[in-house]
Amino acid sequence: MNQRPVELHHQVSAKRIIVDGSILSGLIGTLVIAAMVYNAEIFHDDYPPDIQEKAGPMSQRAKRQRRIVALLLFLLLFDVPIYSNLKLKRRNHGTLPFLVAWLNAYAVSAIFNLFDLLVIDYLVVIGLHPEFVVLPGTEGMASYHDCFFPFVGFLKGLGFGLVPSLLIAFFTSRQWTKGLDHDQVT
Secondary structure (H helix, E strand, C coil): CCCCCCCHHHHCCHHHHHHHHHHHHHHHHHHHHHHHHHHHHHHHHHCCHHHHHHHCCCCHHHHHHHHHHHHHHHHHHHHHHHHHHHHHHHHCCCCCCHHHHHHHHHHHHHHHHHHHHHHHHHHHHHHHCCHHHCCCCCCCCHHHHCCHHHHHHHHHHHHHCHHHHHHHHHHHHCCCCCCCCHHHCC
């Protein structure tokens, strides 16, 4: 088992990160916009506090819908980085060091986080501000045009992405074997 160490920059793929981050952004962006068009109240707790307060408590119907959307978001946020790491592992001939696996998974999720800030929050919600993003009873509120609130959410997202990326890296960097290793058989 004589393997030459490969430098980190030969194992990380900016193309893989950008492509898979774009795929994740497209999938989740579509899900979020579709859910907002269907019922923006699903994202009640993601609005600034004064909008949440004026809109009143989230309805039971929106809470049920939110669980479904949250499950889909959760699956995508795990599945796409896992897929990306496994593709990278294949490209690296079956090896994927933990640091490379973590960096790839984190960067893919960070691309989505940036997409969420720039496209969903700044372009759609703040810039275009279509009627479907406005919760009933909150029309005309200044907080809909607050650029700082989504930026804080972006920073939180960068922090929240650390733990799932570590878990993904742990599982995708391992060398899984069936039964005993050849070295154990004597």
